[in-house]
Amino acid sequence: EVQLLESGGGLVQPGGSLRLSCTSSGFTFSNNAVGWVRQAPGKGLEWVSGFSGTSNNTYYAESVKGRFTISRDNAKDTLYLQMSSLRADDTAKYYCARSHGHCGATSCFAHWGQGTLVTVSS
Amino acid sequence: EILLTQSPATLSLSPGERATLSCKASQSVSNYLAWYQQRPGQAPRLLIFDTSIRPTGIPARFSGSGSGTDFTLTISSLEPEDFAVYYCQQRINWPLTFGGGTNVEIK
Numbered sequence: 001e002v003q004l005l006e007s008g009g010g011l012v013q014p015g016g017s018l019r020l021s022c023t024s025s026g027f028t029f030s031n032n033a034v035g036w037v038r039q040a041p042g043k044g045l046e047w048v049s050g051f052s053g054t055s056n057n058t059y060y061a062e063s064v065k066g067r068f069t070i071s072r073d074n075a076k077d078t079l080y081l082q083m084s085s086l087r088a089d090d091t092a093k094y095y096c097a098r099s100h101g102h103c104g105a106t107s108c109f110a111h112w113g114q115g116t117l118v119t120v121s122s
Numbered sequence: 123e124i125l126l127t128q129s130p131a132t133l134s135l136s137p138g139e140r141a142t143l144s145c146k147a148s149q150s151v152s153n154y155l156a157w158y159q160q161r162p163g164q165a166p167r168l169l170i171f172d173t174s175i176r177p178t179g180i181p182a183r184f185s186g187s188g189s190g191t192d193f194t195l196t197i198s199s200l201e202p203e204d205f206a207v208y209y210c211q212q213r214i215n216w217p218l219t220f221g222g223g224t225n226v227e228i229k
Contacts, residue, residue, distance in 0.1 A: 013169075044222050045211075045220040048155060052214075095166075103172070106213035106215075108168060108171040108213055109166070112166060112167075
């Protein structure tokens, strides 16, 4: 069974940094399309960043490009999201998600963690 | 960036009724359109991918149709657990994008 567990969320001041982690069981992050999706309080889903399922290419939403960096440590089966220059509108629950195997290079997210809450406030 | 517009924003129905949800894309996404269900306090659940394919374990009352820019999710007969928010998502291009959601509520 595929399981994902996020950690690293918390309260951070505007302009600060935070690193989220996502550990997996039941699969490895390498060679899988995986990514981060966030949800601001009371709002809808927003895709943030992801790895292609067929290469090591990474992709970002315009809203986080240049501020967030996705990475993975295959030896530790861990996915990361390094967030810097945080703003109030980055406040959200951040989900780690893995694609259904059928969805190839891009992603349709069949497996989700329970999320970790990031609050950006002074 | 491909914009996905979902309608209606809220759908008020009774258990046993049929639900029809719409998702329109700002440009063609071919058949690369997925649907998710999100219940309060829970992570989203993948219901449909590539327009009409149900992952293992998704009940047959959920079906998807469409192509290009116009897509539909149909719930043939609403069960109590189906009252939730539904999102569409395209995967033809990066960045991936989600629609704004449709809240299916009990009438």
